[in-house]
Amino acid sequence: MSSPSPAQWLSLVGAIWLQTINGANSDFPVYSSQLKDLKSISQVQLNFLAFASDAGKLFGWFSGVAAIFLPLWLVSVIGATFGLIGYGMQFLFLENTHLSYWHLFMLTVLAGNGICWINTGCYLICIQNFPSDSHVAVGLSTSYVGLSAKVYTVVADAIFRRQPSNSAKAYLLLNATVPMLVTLLVSPFLRTTETKNKARSSWGFMVMFAITLATGICAVFGSIESESREHVISLGLLLIAPLGIPLYMKYKEGIEGIWWNKRERRVHDITVDEVETGERVIDLELEGRAEDGKVEGSVEVGGLQLLRKVDFWLYFFSYMFSATLGLVFLNNLGQIAESRRFSKTSTLVSLSSSFGFFGRLMPSFWDYHSTKSGYMVSRPAFMATLMAPMAGAFFLLLNPSRLFLYLSTAIIGACTGAITSIAVSATPELFGTKHFGVNHNIVVTNIPIGSLVFGYFAALLYKSGAEGSHSCTGSGCYEKTFIIWGSTCSLATLLCTVLYARTRKFC
Template sequence: MVGQSRKWMILIATTWIQAFTGTNFDFSSYSSTLKSVLGISQLQLNYLSVASDMGKAFGWCSGVSLMCLPLWVVLFMAAFLGVFGYGVQWLVIKQVITLPYFLVFVLCLVAGCSICWFNTVCFVLCIRNFPTNRALALSLTISFNGVSAALYTLIANAINPDDETLYLFLNALVPLLASSLALVPILRQPPLQLLSTDTTSRDSFVFFVLNVLAVFTGLYLLLLNSLSSKASRARILLGGALILLLLPLCLPGIVCGRSWARRTVHTPAFCLEGPTFSSFDPDDFDQLHKELIGNDRNNNSSSVNPFSETNKEGLFGMIMEKGRLTVLGEEHPARLLVRRLDFWLYYVAYFCGGTIGLVYSNNLGQIAQSLGYYSQISAIVTLYSSFSFFGRLLSAAPEFMPSCILHEQGG
């Protein structure tokens, strides 16, 4: 019961980290001021935005670091990369120090690298603690990265609506504070547990509730953020947003209470069951988990086909097949990945297609200024980031859809 409570705390902590580390979304909010202070052209400003995105190309360093360092150390390394990258840029834009263009380019590169390190930590936390529903955990937490611009706009307006340089200061400080708040749940991670079918069903139902709550949070930030032009109203709206982010903290208590009721009260009236939204059979995942922890017992050997044996590093490359669905194991050697066509298809698609939206978002400030809407740039950035949030959240729809379709066909 305690382990179940802790894993939900991990999910909430991961959500907080993602919600406050999407610092690349608010580049347009201060890009014009940065351009003016540095005295650079639009082309040079574009190079700075590209540098921020290119920092993610060095994200593989975070994976290598996790092989040698504890997870919480990598988390704070990411935070201090952001403190250095954005903090020094803030000193530059406040004209406290003067740096050449090349060093500012390097600072943008470091700041972008910190974002990728945060993402790696969050991915590992979700996969470790939700091996069965990791797709739901990843889609939920990653989606909150899209509300960062809206949250930062509220914080900046609550402090001083007229100071655009605040965004860089917040980009440096807020992720460090979020990492500090998430430290305790990360240090108290539960051990790997085998999940029963009932537990998997309840977890899927909780994820459904969390997705509904996430939709309300996104709508709140999207519809009410335009009212935050004054500091007093921005503080009230910021308080409401923080309450929505803290609301999932009730989940561990609910999970513990339901587990206690199921064990102590043996009446149908207290049997709280949620629908199963996972598109995979939990029995298959139970078998996969047993293989991953080295359990020699095999309850469903007829449904499992070994793909490869465990290598020297303990990486596992088993494939489970059910119908047309193929589910890979938890870990795969790099040399196995680079031989697969689907890996390179994903790589090329992400490399070529994932940057299209970034080109647009990084130039929102200049687009708004050229159209005469520069005073509304914060609202435009919030609008863009909010729809990015909903788009990411929508990626979880296939995980819920199969059960709904089957339910309609059965009815």
């Protein structure tokens, strides 16, 4: 059975680079306080702006439908174009009085919808080019979304270090231009490669894991310590490093093409045919077993049929009460830090981004090794295991200590990233792969709904603590909020455990 080709690995590198810059909304906490003062908006209105980016996911299913008819590179370019318009217009007219609050809101919705298009393109590239290792490929690429906030803060600090008063415009400019530039750069790589046989894991994944772990460690140390030129260069080189895998494979193919003689080629062909014939039989047996296992479990369910499934609603609400809640927390990091008189918001955002990166990577690393051992953990069980410590982290935030703020931010960032990554493979596990593009975009509509509900109530509680002033100061500003969030996340653990109990015999 053949290993993934250089073209397939190149498509994975393209997806990784795209995902690295596709979290443009994750840097919102860094400049949200300045935006609040600049446009003279309330905390409730600011939370609605954080919700606006998530609201774009309500229309994310359009990207799933478009992916059926359009090439995946074009789907990604459309997403980047939406981001260019959404954030670009805000950058150009932010200080213009004619740019009202509702203009900001609608432009943010458009930019948020663009993220869905890029995500859909990346997911389908990984699934189609790595059919036997799709969990691993998708997990690797989505792990880099966790680095987005880190990358944007590093770039902004490097370019706009001397203009801290204009951080809002600086981040809006980067959010508008960076995704478009990277998408145009990698669009030639975003192609699906037809293969006779399903390509399985190779040494390439081990190299990718080594590079990815090194990238995460570099990001974490850069978040804890002050940023330096050496750190920025190291992070940049590590992001470029995955390109070495397809380049090495192409070089190796060229060398083999020159030095192999006809006799060696003939022997190789015979051997490959024999191995592929045997492995094809194994594949057919595995596929047959998979079909037998889809009697009542992960049957093919598409579109609005999901809404009639109890498992869907258990999945939907457990996701909303955990990972979505984590995203709401991260969106409010700026105000949480400000209420505790902590001025280094970018440090907290970088920390959550770095641990979110490790969280997203963990499921992929587990999948790689479980594929070798033949033992796969149910996705609902995996998610439930991560929701419990996340609930505990919200209760830890009741302690006003700065140490617990760091610790809870790291735990929530890691668990949110891991659950988000697992959900990408949980959707096809529960509902089949045929309609994945549409199904997963329906599932993630929980994000804007949860963002609106949890963010709005957090803003109301914050406003009541402010007692008429513009800002609230003290640990009491978010005390009730953390109790509610911790209890809600505990409920998510229970719901996901029930989902696991209902589906475990089919996993």
